[in-house]
Amino acid sequence: MKTISFQSDDIRLYNEDCLKILKKIDDESVSLVVTSPPYCMGKEYENIKDDIKSFSSLNEKVLRESIRILKKGGSLCWQVGFHIKDSVSIPLDIIIYNIIQKINENLEPDSQMLLRNRIIWTFGHGLNAEKRLSGRYETILWCTKGKEYTFNLDMIRVPQKYPGKKYYRGKKAGQFSGNPLGKNPSDVWEIPNVKANHVEKTDHPCQFPIVIPQRLIRALTNENDVVVDPFFGSGTTAVACVMEKRKFIGCELKKEYVAIAEERIAKAIEGTIEYRPDVPVIEPDLTQKVAQKPEDFKW
Ligand SMILES: C[S@@+](CC[C@H](N)C(=O)[O-])C[C@H]1O[C@@H](n2cnc3c(N)ncnc32)[C@H](O)[C@@H]1O
Numbered sequence: 001m002k003t004i005s006f007q008s009d010d011i012r013l014y015n016e017d018c019l020k021i022l023k024k025i026d027d028e029s030v031s032l033v034v035t036s037p038p039y040c041m042g043k044e045y046e047n048i049k050d051d052i053k054s055f056s057s058l059n060e061k062v063l064r065e066s067i068r069i070l071k072k073g074g075s076l077c078w079q080v081g082f083h084i085k086d087s088v089s090i091p092l093d094i095i096i097y098n099i100i101q102k103i104n105e106n107l108e109p110d111s112q113m114l115l116r117n118r119i120i121w122t123f124g125h126g127l128n129a130e131k132r133l134s135g136r137y138e139t140i141l142w143c144t145k146g147k148e149y150t151f152n153l154d155m156i157r158v159p160q161k162y163p164g165k166k167y168y169r170g171k172k173a174g175q176f177s178g179n180p181l182g183k184n185p186s187d188v189w190e191i192p193n194v195k196a197n198h199v200e201k202t203d204h205p206c207q208f209p210i211v212i213p214q215r216l217i218r219a220l221t222n223e224n225d226v227v228v229d230p231f232f233g234s235g236t237t238a239v240a241c242v243m244e245k246r247k248f249i250g251c252e253l254k255k256e257y258v259a260i261a262e263e264r265i266a267k268a269i270e271g272t273i274e275y276r277p278d279v280p281v282i283e284p285d286l287t288q289k290v291a292q293k294p295e296d297f298k299w
Pocket of ligand 1: 016017018019035036037038039204206207208209230231232233234235236237251252253254257
């Protein structure tokens with residue numbers, strides 16, 4: 001407990017290896033584990049020797065602990081992308097899915113992890129590939145512990161494209177056909193990633209946007225529930241917990257990222273954190289010069 005760098009009743013940040021801390025959390029005591037683990041992509045927080053073998057080994061250990069601490073009815077959300085080397089892609093969620101199935105083999109049926117959605121997180125910008133198609137999505141595997149689970153769909157509905165649409169025949173003819181609270185956001189989420197000019201960008205090289213954990217927290221937990229992020233990086237999940245009044249426990253190995261997280265959490269508590277809200281991505285305005293095709297472009 002000496003190495004806690006920031007602690008309030010509700011938010012606990014550990015500057016420690018997550019395995020050490022997860023082992024101290026009671027069985028079936030948390031409602032949601034949501035994280036984005038390191039992808040062995042040569043990022044500055046990774047070990048140069050990290051590869052698919054070490055990715056699998058670390059994730060298996062962290063998943064075992066995460067599943068142990070989850071309450072029945074709780075959720076596990078693992079956000080990953082692809083490991084890419086020499087233009088060869090390995091989809092990391094397939095590795096994660098297989099590990100979860102292996103862990104399930106030794107669990108009682110009511111504690112097994114059931115995949116509810118493989119959420120596609122798509123974004124418009126990123127590296128432009130030369131020898132393959134440019135990658136514009138990553139995934140989030142959402143599993144629940146057991147068959148009964150918390151799912152507050154109304155908390156994450158999004159605006160319909162055509163809210164004025166009406167039934168044109170049958171008993172409801174003439175009435176609006178959409179849900180007045182908005183539509184189900186589906187399993188394809190278009191949310192800009194955190195690049196240099198994003199309002200949430202910090203010095204962490206690989207943040208996810210606040211609305212990703214925020215949507216998951218709203219849908220899969222209730223106020224005052226405990227949420228865990230074993231690899232919190234710049235503290236995005238913790239910030240979302242403050243905004244949504246959930247308790248948070250998380251770990252991060254690098255001191256400098258813990259400092260970034262502390263600063264963001266303090267701002268979230270004060271209500272001054274800047275973030276991109278959960279609104280649809282705008283279509284380009286074709287009257288703007290940057291949206292117009294230069295004369296010598298061939299397409
Ligand atoms: C993909 S980043 C997470 C980014 C985070 N979602 C955010 O929005 O900032 C993974 C993080 O895990 C940290 N990390 C790597 N191994 C760890 C371990 N064993 N325990 C705790 N943190 C670790 C890395 O330093 C890195 O910041």
